[in-house]
Amino acid sequence: MYGATQMRYLVREAFLGLARRRISGSVAVLIMGSALLMLALFSIITINLDAILQSLRGNVDAEAFLEEGLEEGQRQNLQQELLSLDGVDAVYFISPKQAIEEFRRDLGEDASLLDVLDENPLPASFRIRLAKDVIHDADRMEELLGVIGRFPGVDEVVSQVDLIRHLDHLGRVFVIVDLVVGLLVLISAIFVISNTVRLTVEERARSIDIMKQVGATNWFIRMPFLLSGALQGALAGALAMGLLMIAHRVLQNEVGGVYFFGPGQIVGFIVLSTLLGAVGSATALRRHLRI
Amino acid sequence: MNRVPDPDRTAAGASPTTFDPLQGPLDPRTIISAYHVDLRYGNHYALRDVNLQVANGEFIFVVGPSGAGKSSLLRLLTMDEFPTEGRVIVGRFVSSRMKRSRIPLLRREIGVIFQDFRLLEDRDVFDNVAFAQMVVGVGSAEIKRNVTRVLNWVGLYHKRKQKVITLSGGEQQRVAIARAIVNSPKILLADEPTGNLDPEVSQEVIDLLFRINNAGTAVIMCTHDHIMVRQYGERVVKLEEGRITADVQRYRPQVSRKEKAVAEKAYRPHEEGAQRRQPESWERAVLDVDGGEEG
């Protein structure tokens, strides 16, 4: 039933409504914007933490040091057996000579320290590349390493499983913090918008009565409020995202390698903010525009 | 009259007093009817056993002392209130079967004006009148045409761009009238439309209402203005403590612009009704418009 004339009218009303309460409207946008900024900030931290976790997991090869005096045949059998284990992707042999070379490379300038040694103290070892699903499950990884450690010929297994355990824990904490912050932000954003809309509705109660008297439907009366709430939400979301982008750019110049939201996530964030604004004003209307 | 008889209902429909409200009005010209309507606020009856039939094109004054229930009656017709008992039928809308979502549709078919004008004060004259068309879904070109027409008709087109609060009371009421008629309603309700206006301006407003009525719109006007009722009263409904204590009619005693139209209106809804009073009782019923202060 409603055509372009009505759409234009409702949009214009929404903007006029915002223009009428420029100050309280801006304050609401600022408050909602800071709440959203918190949410975005925590999400960014989580994303970066996750990236660190992923890259650490990428080089968590376990190292199984071999007992001395292992014969060539035994060693090859052991390698076969380890390779056949579920969760082991590859097994590389590192001879003591290769080990000391690597060590030398790692030391770089300080390599001359090794010159005081008259014999190679490093044992031979297997470098064991673990399957992805094992790396992502600290418990399984620990169990597998235990199995490897009990093979005859294996002296000791070292890995970064404890570090991963810590990072996993930290990751979980951050997800919980994200959820809590997200919930608080949701509630406060809805509350802030709902509050300004409530004030406007009360202030315009007389006009609203007149509109009803003339035959305006509830939706026709609500729509400008919903639109202006959505608009405030979008502004707040864009504000938060803009500030965070600037902060990221600065940090990127200083440190580098900091991840930011992808374009899809940015759009999603602003859409979410817009919806929050609309929901905020809808709750105010439900309570204060009993028609 | 030309209604197709319903075999199950013929007996009930035979006499107006045993009329079955669900069947709708007997006469196709009836546009408003109320059947045994009570309106109660808590224990207080604002209206009590009100029966009223209004035909297309009638002009009715509703009189009675303050608190008698005049405004309450109009609020029942716009379905701001619903009867505690009984039933109100306005056009195709029946109070007992009214869904809330249909109330706006009813309001678009009724023009309403009030003592306090009820204009949107942050808008100009044009937008106030246009709003009534906007909610109906009319396109902008047609809105412009219609609003221009009614504003010219009430003589305020030259003030279309002024904010309504800058207008005089009489002008504001004319804007309200323009808004009330822009959707060409069959019914116009006026609740003390001249209550805030001085006599000269009141006359202008009443003249507009008569012109609207002449064009075929039924007008129901609540008023305290004895002189106006005495001068123009054609059908007068008197309310006292929520009850209709008089529902009388006569030809308007003075020759007016409306006289011919009145004379042509042969139909009178209460001609056979028990409440019909003879013309000689008219003066007695109406002279003490606001209760017994005159006798």
Ligand SMILES: Nc1ncnc2c1ncn2[C@@H]1O[C@H](COP(=O)(O)OP(=O)(O)OP(=O)(O)O)[C@@H](O)[C@H]1O
């Ligand atoms: N919302 C309400 N709640 C309680 N009582 C009400 C309400 N509205 C009206 N009334 C009562 O109903 C009665 C009729 O009121 P109404 O406004 O219809 O009178 P009225 O004839 O229009 O009076 P006036 O000439 O002063 O405008 C009054 O006694 C009034 O106090």
Ligand SMILES: [Mg+2]
């Ligand atoms: Mg009243």
